[in-house]
Amino acid sequence: MGMSRLFQNLSPDIGIDLGTCNTLIYVRGKGIVINEPSVVAVERGTKRLLAVGEEAKRMLWKTPGEIVAIRPLRDGVIADLETTEKMIRYFIEKVFSKRWLIKPRMVIGVPSCITEVERKAVEESGYKAGAREVKVIEESLAAAIGADIPIYEPAGHMVCDIGGGTSEISVISLGGMVVTNAIRIGGDEFDEAIIKHIRNVHNLIIGEQTAESLKKNIGNAMPEGKIEKMEIKGTDAITGLPRRLEIDSVEVRESLQEPLVAIIEEIKKTLGETPPELAADIVERGIVLTGGGALLKGFDKLVAKETGVPVFVAENPLECVAIGAGLYFEYEKAMQKSRLGNP
Incomplete structure (x- = not known):
């Protein structure tokens, strides 16, 4: 067995979908090992890490003054490099408690609309989180591999x-x-559109989590036979007092236009x-x-x-980018073989 093969067997390939909402990590041979919100809670002032992922998301919009919950990615882009790095490292250490024998190779899916500087920032955060090789690829290329589309065909x-x-x-x-x-x-803008609509039409202020559950439970893009309803709670924009309101799927669809x-x-x-x-x-x-x-x-x-x-x-639409990123090196090898004409 060659040295490089030995390296590969001892160190896994890791695929990361560094998403604005969720971060997913795929490890070759194990599947999706992390699927958690891209949220980090730190102590104000000291920037000390308090919680990451699911636990930190519960703190969003509910934190006392000395705790700040941060979403380090905005519109698919790293808005806060230091926090992103801490987040990736935390997730990877959560999966692999032992130190590496050999550092892993890491493929990270990013939107194609990001700048060269933003791309470099993603790459850097991968190296700092402990990778020996970092490859940054377009999200849709990763998604295509993960969705099992035969992308190497002509x-x-x-x-x-x-x-x-x-x-x-x-x-x-x-x-x-x-x-x-x-x-x-993307999905964030769907939520924002719902929040805006409910404020404009009903004078009710709702949070992102309420908007998200409206979208997931009764949201639709095309009229359906059955009109679904859901009760939500929010703050009256005029009186400042809590209020309940029933919303139907037709209204959610209108707000998403x-x-x-x-x-x-x-x-x-x-x-x-x-x-x-x-x-x-x-x-x-x-x-x-x-x-x-x-x-x-x-x-x-x-x-x-x-x-x-x-x-x-x-x-598995939510997992495609992470899976495809994790399988990228195998695909690349297959691609080179087919280009050289070796079956």
Whole structure:
């Protein structure tokens, strides 16, 4: 067994989906080992780490003065490098309590719309968290690998990854991105649109968690036969007192129109920029939806209706980016073999 093979067997490949809302970590041979909110709680002033992930999320918007809960990523981008680094290191140490024999290789999925400086920051946080090699790849490429799309074929595949902070639409052929567009609109903007609507229409102020549960429980992108209702609690914008309110699914759908239209426009724009031969493949094979946004009821039907192209939701849309990042090195090896003509 060669030295490099030995290295590989002793140190796992780690795939990370560094998401605005959740961070997922995939370890080759073990599957998804971490799926926790991208939230860190620190002590004000000293910046001492108090909690990370699920525990820190419970502290969001509920912290006493001396504790600050931070979401270190905004719109798929590192807003706070130091905290992101602490978060990645914490999650990795949680999974691997023992020190490495050999440091792992790490692949991190990022939105294609980030700048070179932001990309470097992600890479640096990987090295500081203990990787021997860090590769930063586009989220939609990782999502395509994770969704088991045969991206190395000479055929066009379209992937639409709707995350918490960004939506990325890419056409992939022969293992590379032919066209890619990304916008900083995702699940977070869905929540914000619901908050804004309820404040404007009902004078009720609700928090992000309430908006998120409305979206998940009764949100939809296309009218459905049954109208669902849900009771929410918030603060009256005029009196400042707590108040209850019943909201129905029609109203939630109306409030989501703006971000949904923006994403659909981006999908149409990407289809318009796709070379005709690859566009013909996409019409035949369809568009694959990944990311948390793919779980919004009726979103696949809306995209199909607006584009005239069949649409499929990936099997585990939330996990595709992390899985694909974790399998990236294997894919790259297969790709090089096929390019050299070795079966």
